[in-house]
Amino acid sequence: MLNEKWNELADVKDELSGRDWFMGTSGNLAIKVSGEPLQFLVTASGKDKRKRTDEDFLLVDEFGRPVGETHLKPSAETLLHVEIYRRTNAGCSLHVHTIDNNVISEIYGDRGEVSFQGQEIIKAFDKWDEDAVLKIPIIKNFAHIPTLAKEFSHHIHGDTGAVLIRNHGITVWGRNAFEAKKVLEASEFLFRYQLRLLEHKPFQLFKVV
Ligand SMILES: CSC[C@@H](O)[C@@H](O)C(=O)COP(=O)(O)O
């Protein structure tokens, strides 16, 4: 089981790395291994996530503490992943810093959210109605991680979701690695689309969905 989950997360890491979503050692990934007691694999802190090694992940418990002896340090943002697994049935959570998600978080940060409507790809978030609206919350980037995790936890509703952290990055989760990746890719698609649109139609910025 552990091996299987390790390889699944390593494959996701390779894919996201192929998109160049781990600039400057940024980003962290997690996959649930067991629910009772809660244990999940999380990326080791500060590594170059483009490399595939035997020390990429470590197992942590419901408090984000390493399970067993290890010299590896869990991701600095492990507590955000803890909040997701404690509150939902998510099986995988992903955090990446991209230029697009940072710029979107800054443009819409004062509104506390960015909304999308009339976009086919919001179906990736299980929004199927023609006039459905997807709202992605944007939270302040508290340097104190327990404070950031607490603020983040207020926006965890359901087994699939996405939250932007202002001028920092995005954290997404899903029932499994496939879903989490789908939500992440769809979010980045929407961010790129919105930035392109603003280049051509700057007045769109003032349109409130
Ligand atoms: C140099 S990236 C900034 C980091 O502090 C953090 O935001 C990040 O995403 C990676 O931290 P990590 O501890 O490697 O999981």
Ligand SMILES: [Zn+2]
């Ligand atoms: Zn980060």
